Amino acid sequence: MYAEVILPVPVGRSFTYAIPAVCADIIKVGCKVSVPFGRNKLHTGIVLSLHENPCSNAFEIKEIRELLGSEPVVGEKDLRLWEWIADYYMCALGDVMKAALPSAVKQTGNVKVKKELHVKLADRLFDKTALNETFESLQKTPRRYALLRKLVEMTSFDTAIKLNNRNLIRQVSRAQLLHESNTSAAVLLGLKAKGIIEIYEYEVLPQQNSTGSIVDMLPLSDSQQKALDEIVNIHSHKSVCLLHGVTSSGKTEIYIRLILQMAAQGKQVLYLLPEIALTTQITQRLRRVFGDEMGVYHSRCTDAERLEIWQKQRSDKPFQLIVGVRSSIFLPQKNLGLVIVDEEHETSYKQQEPAPRYNARDTAIMLAHIHNARVLLGSATPSIETYHNTTLGKYGYVKLDQRYGGIMLPQIDVVDVQDLVRRKIMNQPFSPMLEQEMQQALEHGEQVILFQNRRGYAPVVECVQCGWIPTCEYCDVSLTYHHEDQKLHCHYCGNSFPIPAKCPNCGGHDLRSYGFGTEKIEVEVHKRFPKARTARLDLDTTRSRGSYSKIIDDFAQGKTDILIGTQMVSKGLDFGNVRTVGILDADTMLNRPDFRCHERAYQMMAQVAGRAGRRNRRGHVILQTRRADNPLISQVVNGDYISMFQEQMLQRQQFYYPPFYRLIYVWLKHRNEVVVNKSALMMTRLMQQAFGGGVLGPDRPAVARINMLHIRKIALKVAASPRVSPTEVRKKLRTIAEQVTSVPGLHSTMIFFDVDPL
Ligand SMILES: [Zn+2]
Ligand SMILES: [Zn+2]
The missing domain is CATH 3.40.50.300 (P-loop containing nucleotide triphosphate hydrolases)
Structure with missing residues (x-):
């Protein structure tokens, strides 16, 4: 008996192992096993199938070392989905396994349960007299007294005593207690030293315990x-x-x-x-x-x-x-x-x-x-x-x-920034109409959302004398200035760099920043509306757990007046008091070199516009652009999805894009530019032989080096018709990639596929 085992490695499908006699009767598909792989290393894998015929390959077939539990951890239907993903998206089954299984399921060892420190009153105090005496003994230490009072309140300790039922005592975490009583840990330790309270570890359940109620439903219109x-x-x-x-x-x-x-x-x-x-x-x-x-x-x-x-x-x-x-x-x-x-x-x-x-x-x-x-x-x-x-x-x-x-869709007004700048009546980044709207919203206690799809302070930094632009050391991309830490950031690899004291190209001292990122928009808002309470919603402000919810909750509760953000503010949020939405610069969305650019721009603008509107009055959207005559702008203004769809479909058909053609990108990466070029050329040639005219490239992508790796891209367009078998296409592509990496000198090229890329 043999088992096909999926291993968390980025190659191949599954690996054949012999089943030892001791577990032959109990092993099942979906079970977790420990197997030797590579140089005597043990890996945890999942049994994909059981069979009696080992494929005749050159390798010696090893034995499963251990069956880790007789019950399957993965179901047969789940495995079918894994196989479909590996096949359709052209990756190893082990890649799917890695993505699918929580690491705790993959590990052989025990699972750690999340523990929290909790606080409770000593057991001997579960008595009215004893509790009262303890409070009296604390009269001279008011902070300890107050803390104990708070703990009694939070645990419902006195109610529990009154009803003589310990089950009524509630769990209180140390963090929660310190936060709500606004006391230091030292006070808490003082009470502990006196044996009044106990601190202990408590296993936290991830899901909050609450019972829902079907009664709590809104009537349908x-x-x-x-x-x-x-x-x-x-x-x-x-x-x-x-x-x-x-x-x-x-x-x-x-x-x-x-x-x-x-x-x-x-x-x-x-x-x-x-x-x-x-x-x-x-x-x-x-x-x-x-x-x-x-x-x-x-x-x-x-x-x-x-x-x-x-x-x-x-x-x-x-x-x-x-x-x-x-x-x-x-x-x-x-x-x-x-x-x-x-x-x-x-x-x-x-x-x-x-x-x-x-x-x-x-x-x-x-x-x-x-x-x-x-x-x-x-x-x-x-x-x-x-x-x-x-x-x-x-x-x-x-x-x-x-x-x-019955709330109405917002009214959308287009502001032609080009014209205003020419007539010198607009100071970036707010048009007079938007500034006036913001003013009125603030006066009426209403809220504003400002949408700018760029984070950081200034997207472009340039030497005034020679036009030099700082770029990332590891990627071919210009850097964005961030005001918060006064550094230049790479938005691709995440590295940051100090601002050079002088231009490394000409020695000039005048480096200037241009353009507006969300950080700078916030600074501009403060300049013009010093009293407004603002918050920023972008990748930089939402890195820590819970920060996103806090920004959203504060805005929903009216604790902030103006919310400034990237496309994050366009996500299905519901607010009840937003008078105005300002789309500060529609053009950055319209200018991207991507066939989906207009579809995305429409989606983003329509979604962010949808955040405007109050419970009883129509919201107002101000859309600033230099390209007011672009048909997409009027499609957004009129909420005309169908026109956008039809126009995009015409273009997609004309230029051989989805949904008329299936798209697969082949990415090649290597530290050495010569190697990556050779591999890309060979790959392209073989693809052209196999598929003919639908092969485009090899291209240097817009960012052709990320994290020291040189990147090339080849696009394959295949007609989405029943005459072409996608399975055949994928099979041919895999074979070609293997041919390229079997050439001496090119074998370390990383080649991977992106099927239906976005
Ligand atoms: Zn310079
Ligand atoms: Zn970088």
Whole structure:
């Protein structure tokens, strides 16, 4: 008997091992095993299949060293999804395994549970007299007295004494107690020394314990009810449906109804969101309805949290609802009924680095197919591909074009910056109209969102004398000045550099910065509106856990007046008091050399505009551009998705792009530029022989060196027609890559594929 074993290595599919007699009867597909690999190194792998015929290869077949548990950790359906991903996205099965399994499941050793320090009153104080005497003894140390008072209050200790029931004592963490009592740790230790309190370790459960309530649901409007009925109807005969609902149309409430319907049939739901950034508001909403029946899975979960969700999903009582980011498509599912992909157009569903470079939206459709489940894609600005599939009848289509509560879509005014600058009546970055709007919003206690899709202070730094521009030492990219640490940052590799005292090219001393990043916008806001309370939402301000939620919560509660941010502010957030949204510079979005640039620009602007609007008055969007005559601008102004779609489709057809052609990028990387050039040329030649005219390149990408590695790119366009087999194409590509790396001198070239790149 032999087993095919998947190992977490970036090569190949699976590896054949002999099954020792001791475990021959108990080993199953999906079990975890320990096997020797390479130079006597032990690896943990997953059994993919069992068979009796070893392929006749030159290698000696080794034996499985140990069976790690007789129960499978991965289900057969999960393995089918893994195989599909490895095949479709052209990567090793081991890459998929690495992405899919939480590290705690992969490890052979024990799992660490997250522990927190908690505080409780000494047991002997569970007595009214004893407690009172203790308080009296603390009369002369008021801070200790106050701290104990707070602890009694937070633990409900006196209520518990009164009712003589220790179960009523609540858990209080040390951090929470110190925070709420505003006391130092020294005071706490003083009480501990006197034996009044005890500090102990407590195992923290990742999911908050709360029971949801179906009572806590908002009534559906007529149009929501109609959309819900249509979705249910479509799902009776089609597996995928698009819900095209304008911003603030209340898609979440429809999702909640669908999840409840699934739960009633004993089925589970997977609800995908593009990033954790988005989940705060929505998870809070869902938690109120689903309570403990809901698991939340995202990139900032600890290993213990991931393991617990994984184990619960494999148990007899899995979560009714999993809300998660793209990697949650790998969670085990018992009886999956529905996958919801919210904001399906979002690019963050696609994993860029490392392999597997999968798109979670498209993978979700395969996942649902394997489980015979349904898929609901939701968006106010669907991706061209998805909308195209609805026009072909492949996906069902439901439109929801009324905002919840009858709120009107915002009015969008275009400001022609070109003209204003020429007439010298505009000081960057705010046009007079925007400045006036901001003024009025502040006077009325209303809020403003400013959208600038560049972080940092100034995107361009230049020597006034010779035009020299500082670039990254490790990447071919210019640096962005950040005011906060007064350094030049590389947005590709993350390194930062001091500002040179003089120009290294001409020795000049006048280095100037141009352009506006979010940091500089905030400085400009302070100059003009010194009293305004501002916050910034970009990659730099949201690195630490919880910082994103804090910025959003503060804004939602009116603690800040003006929120300045990158595309992060365009993500499905709901605020009730935003009078004005300013799109400061639409042009940076329109000028990118990418065939999806206009689609993205439309999505971003329509989404950010959708944040404007108050509970009872129409919101106002001011869109600043130098290209007011660009057709895309009027499509945004009129909310005319269909025109944008049709125009983009014409261009895609004309220039051989998706959805008419399938796109695969071949990336080659090497530290040595000569080697990477040779490999790229050979790869291109072989691809041209195999595929003919659809091969473009090799190109030096816009950033042709990142982290010391030289990069080349080859694009392959293959007609999306039934006559061309994508499987054949992928097979040929793999063979060609192997041919290139078998040439002496080129073997260390890294070659990888990006299928359906974004
Ligand atoms: Zn210079
Ligand atoms: Zn760099």
